[in-house]
Amino acid sequence: MVRRIRISQRAFPLFISIVVILSMLLAACGNDDEGDSDMAIGAQDSEAPQAASADEEAQASTSEFRGSVEQAESEPAAGQLALDRLVIRTAQITLTVDDTLSATGSVRNLAITKGGFVFSSTTYTEDDRQYAQLTLRVPAERFDETISDLRTAPYVIEVEREESSSQDVSAEFVDNESRLTALEETQRRYLALLSEADTVDEILRLERELTDVRSQIETIKGRQNYLSEMTSFSTITVTLRPDGETEDEPDDGMAVTRIFESAWERSIGALAGIAEAVIVIAIFAAFFVPLSIGTYALYRAARRVTARIAE
8 A cells, every 4th residue: 555655656746747748738729729819800800991991992982973063062052151142233213304415424424433334325305305214334332322423413403213122142143053063073974974985876875965964054154144243233224304394384374375376276277178178169160060051951952852843
């Protein structure tokens, strides 16, 4: 029994050595597995950014056209905050003046002095009185100033009528700019597709689309130019009338005289008509009376001859 215990004590260091070696081997295997797993995780981590970047590139390429359109719509919207209000202002004013011709020249000079011009003018005479109408285009910022100068001009006797109106076209202008930017981007893309087209049918289809887009672009540009012109220069229509008080109103005596004069003129007219009728009758009588007398004489002679033959 004692001998067996000694043998076990001698084998114990060997047993410990074996256990330590096995533990080291197991630890090494565990480290290899962890290394492999760490490499796998690292590979996954490295592949994730690549996949994310690929998705981002796909999304960017897919939404490129959408982004360009949204940018075209957002840029004018952002610029709207800094855009001044676009207002079309018009006015009509009727003035009584002492001298129409002189006042017409003064109104022309006023428009030029304010930095504007005379768009159209008309001068006409009615009942021996001269009238004039002028359409002025003046800078929008000098609209009120020009109206005030017309009211207080030295040649003006009275302001008979004055009307003014305003139309805000800011929203329409910004919306047209958005549409114009989007259409120009569409035109560029159609041109790019046209350069790559291979078949005749495809070329003709793209040409038709381009023609339609260009027509819309020209229409919007024309409208934008009109709005810019109308908001930059306001329109004032000036009507000049002569002073009606310069003509003396007839009194009662003159009215009675005019009545007698009118009656006398009508009587003279009636007498002239009667005289004309008498003259006409006399002319016809000069032809018909001798003819009638001759006819009657022939008739009597024929009857006498007939009576003698019968006897």
